[in-house]
Amino acid sequence: MTQQEAVDQGAGAPGRGAVETNGINVIAEEERRGRPRSLFWPWFGANVSVLGLAYGSFLLGFGISARQALVAGAVGIVVSFLLCGLVAIAGKRGSAPTLVLSRAAFGVHGNRVPAALSWVLTVGWETVLVSLATLATATVFGQLGWSGGTTTQVVALLVVAALVVVGGVLGFDAIMRMQAVVTVVGGVLTVVYVVLVAGDIRWSAVTAVPNGTTAAVVGGLVLAMTGYGFGWVNAAADYSRYLPRTASTRGVVGWTTFGGALAPVVLLGTGLLLAASDPELSGTIAGDPIGALAALLPTWFLVPFVVVAVLGLVGGALLDIYSSGLSLLAAGVRVPRPVAAGIDGALMVLGAIWVVFVATGGFFVQFQGFLITLGVPIAAWCGIFLADLALRRRSYAEVDLYDARGRYGAVPPVPLLLLGAGTVLGWGLVTNTYAGWLDWQGYLLGPLGLGGREGDWAFANLGVLAAFAVGLLGTLALRRGAVRAQETRGTQEAAPAAPGRPPAVR
Numbered sequence: 094m095t096q097q098e099a100v101d102q103g104a105g106a107p108g109r110g111a112v113e114t115n116g117i118n119v120i121a122e123e124e125r126r127g128r129p130r131s132l133f134w135p136w137f138g139a140n141v142s143v144l145g146l147a148y149g150s151f152l153l154g155f156g157i158s159a160r161q162a163l164v165a166g167a168v169g170i171v172v173s174f175l176l177c178g179l180v181a182i183a184g185k186r187g188s189a190p191t192l193v194l195s196r197a198a199f200g201v202h203g204n205r206v207p208a209a210l211s212w213v214l215t216v217g218w219e220t221v222l223v224s225l226a227t228l229a230t231a232t233v234f235g236q237l238g239w240s241g242g243t244t245t246q247v248v249a250l251l252v253v254a255a256l257v258v259v260g261g262v263l264g265f266d267a268i269m270r271m272q273a274v275v276t277v278v279g280g281v282l283t284v285v286y287v288v289l290v291a292g293d294i295r296w297s298a299v300t301a302v303p304n305g306t307t308a309a310v311v312g313g314l315v316l317a318m319t320g321y322g323f324g325w326v327n328a329a330a331d332y333s334r335y336l337p338r339t340a341s342t343r344g345v346v347g348w349t350t351f352g353g354a355l356a357p358v359v360l361l362g363t364g365l366l367l368a369a370s371d372p373e374l375s376g377t378i379a380g381d382p383i384g385a386l387a388a389l390l391p392t393w394f395l396v397p398f399v400v401v402a403v404l405g406l407v408g409g410a411l412l413d414i415y416s417s418g419l420s421l422l423a424a425g426v427r428v429p430r431p432v433a434a435g436i437d438g439a440l441m442v443l444g445a446i447w448v449v450f451v452a453t454g455g456f457f458v459q460f461q462g463f464l465i466t467l468g469v470p471i472a473a474w475c476g477i478f479l480a481d482l483a484l485r486r487r488s489y490a491e492v493d494l495y496d497a498r499g500r501y502g503a504v505p506p507v508p509l510l511l512l513g514a515g516t517v518l519g520w521g522l523v524t525n526t527y528a529g530w531l532d533w534q535g536y537l538l539g540p541l542g543l544g545g546r547e548g549d550w551a552f553a554n555l556g557v558l559a560a561f562a563v564g565l566l567g568t569l570a571l572r573r574g575a576v577r578a579q580e581t582r583g584t585q586e587a588a589p590a591a592p593g594r595p596p597a598v599r
Contacts, residue, residue: 508572
């Protein structure tokens with residue numbers, strides 16, 4: 094697809110309340126506005142969900158102490174969102190979606206592989222978040238003595254899905270305004286929740302939880318990384334692409350990291366204290382995280398709790414459906430952006446119906462399998478993308494991002510080989526015995542002397558870190574010359590640009 098074809102799919106800033114027509118095109122100069130601090134709203138709103146409280150139980154499930162879980166979780170959250178902040182630099186520089194800028198590393202056609210992977214990941218997250226919102230609403234209604242059965246679930250699913258799909262179709266401006274509301278309302282009600290449940294914390298029980306092994310701590314850290322920042326890296330530049338190119342790079346990194354990590358760290362700490370205080374509660378969270386947490390509340394706050402739970406989950410799903418639509422277009426599907434968002438919304442609803450009304454085995458079974466399995470190739474892609482970004486000294490060549498005959502090429506083999514190698518190595522170093530269809534993973538734990546699928550390192554999920562390292566270090570070692578050649582070609586081509594055709598490099 095050429096840049097002109099991308100524009101023809103839809104390019105133009107939406108008016109207030111109008112549908113955004115920008116697709117995967119580069120944002121025009123006159124449409125770039127705002128400051129880096131505006132990135133706080135979408136990232137905080139997408140991660141203020143009370144689901145963050147459940148991560149306290151998830152991390153304690155590794156057999157570590159509350160202190161170890163807090164350190165591992167906080168480090169994992171902050172570091173993973175720092176990676177998002179670094180990816181967001183590319184959005185400011187190139188003013189295009191993340192999976193279009195990724196073409197500079199993977200080639201115009203080769204990039205369809207990570208674009209498709211990104212699409213699957215974001216649609217999956219949409220499904221998880223909408224399913225949680227539906228289950229939470231039904232559970233809380235049941236605690237209130239109202240109908241919490243199938244009818245309530247259907248209505249809740251329809252309402253939540255409508256909010257998400259409408260926001261996704263309207264696009265960037267609508268999502269930014271919705272996220273500001275989610276941030277304020279969700280933030281205030283979450284603080285009230287924390288105050289109300291503080292009395293359920295038993296410090297003697299919290300401090301009595303014994304320390305776990307180093308392998309278990311690493312496992313908790315990696316789970317936090319995959320559950321938070323690694324789940325967003327493939328979308329991080331989608332929200333910085335509207336910023337002026339003169340915007341502060343440090344500001345882009347800082348506000349993305351701060352906005353994404355602030356609420357999860359606070360909620361993780363609270364969730365850890367609650368889960369460590371009551372082992373029964375910790376176990377119940379695995380089946381229905383938000384519903385279990387609602388049981389701690391006085392009746393009068395259950396309705397506000399539903400509001401904060403649903404708003405937080407909607408906030409995350411809004412960013413996912415917007416980015417999933419962009420990933421679908423970057424993968425080669427030629428439809429207008431609003432149509433792409435509508436397609437993803439329909440798949441999201443079908444997936445949520447399966448999770449809520451059909452699936453068995455508990456929420457966490459599917460959730461952990463989903464995170465770890467897709468977290469491995471996304472980690473490898475992130476390493477490749479960040480290394481490629483670090484190697485570049487010039488701006489992206491906008492025209493060539495859409496032309497397989499340009500400097501980025503069609504299918505450069507090295508990045509795809511690194512993605513494949515990182516994924517194969519990574520899947521060999523992770524395990525998931527909770528879901529039978531993933532029991533083939535972990536095939537390298539024995540040969541590499543890590544104790545096999547039953548050893549101490551079996552659940553450390555080292556594969557996520559290994560995949561990231563393969564992508565990052567492999568690109569730095571093997572692609573430096575290729576990037577220099579691209580930029581040298583750009584210097585040679587920029588001066589004699591043909592009449593009517595802009596220089597390839599700004």
